Amino acid sequence: MKEIVVIIPAYNEGKSIGRVIAEVPSLVEEIIVVNNNSTDDTAAVAGKAGATVLLEENMGYGYACLKGINYVSGKSKTPSIVVFMDGDYSDYPEDLHKVIKPILDGEVDFVVGARTSALREKGAMTPQQRFGNGLATFLMRMIYGSKFTDLGPFRAIRYETLMDLNMEDKTYGWTVEMQLKVLKKKIAYTEVPVRYKKRIGISKVSGTIKGTIFAGIKILGWIFKYSIK
Template sequence: MAEAGTQHVALVIPALNEAEAIGATLAEIPVGVVDEIIVADGGSTDATREIAIAAGATVLASGRGFGRACLEGVCEARGADIIAFMDADGADDPAFLPALLAPLKTGTADFAIASRTRGVREAGSMAWHQVAAGRAAGLGMRTLYGVAYSDMCTFRAIRRDALVGLGMRELTYGWNIEMQMRAARAGLAIVEIPVAYRRRRGGVSKVAGNLRTTLTAGTRIAATFLRVATQLSGPAAAPNKM
């Protein structure tokens, strides 16, 4: 990959059966913005792995679990200074990667997270319950930590050393909200970046695809929120294998 300045940037993309979207997603990543692209494949039974490899990405067999895929990607990117995360379905617009990375590269933030609700959303790109869940989670975190999040999407970037220090544990869909809660509790400098959000390029959403997957993801996110919120204040759990 091309050089991205003096700081090494790795982009981690968790993926599961995204053959219809992963090729276009990788092709849209601006040249020179990241140094390393890691696709963490959660056991795809379609051509996701082959398409990602052909596009030049490093592909990991991460095993099932959204958080597990993210964790394995971070472990692979041991030489990175900054880790960015993005979904594989093409809904996140890679053109906003420079905006997400800029606050970290200049040292004005430790953690930058995209906000779909503050940006321009294509019609049908987010279900009503996704918007509602983001608002409810944001209200809860604001009450607990005084940090105003408006979204809990995958599209984000964080200093790798800061991420390791958070002691992340969640291996499911609760990974995103755990990161946000631990970052707020740790006092990291956090910034939200409004972004455009699109309909997925193909395939079926693993979260909002049907009632069962929606309930499963929602339950894991809620359980993670309660677990982290009820932990005693102070240092987070000891870092895991990152």
């Protein structure tokens, strides 16, 4: 079996992170929770649940993901597959089997768990999330010929492919940056439908006007940045 690690960025997810960790399939070698300067007990709960806990004091989803990647790349034995998921319990960790299967089967190097309407709990995605995803993926289809339908955070990628992407976004543009770089580098990818439910707590992005606006600006910025290169 290929070695698989999971990276979970987490900011004030003390009420949910333990449940997320408990439901990650046992085939995962290591669960890495990056505590993004939480003010609650996220770090303590994650550590008690058996995760490796890292601290990233710079606020931002991308900062947290990069911290996890730097940790993994510094190990004496690097993994074959890196999986990213959120710590708010909106994903179904047990769907990890579906997300990694196309990579294990040698079909692709990158997989996005697509939050399809048929498998998505009513109200799990806000109207602004649905609109933002729809607009971003529409533009990606028009400009890059993409087949992506979602910017879902639940995703898996070969370790070597991830390192080759040289990820750099520190905040809201992390997911779209990864997908755009996959398209530009012509890396084999696919989507698999995954279940999605209402998160525990309030989203730090779509749950606030400021977060929604900044996320939208960052995502569109990445899309148009690559269109003129």
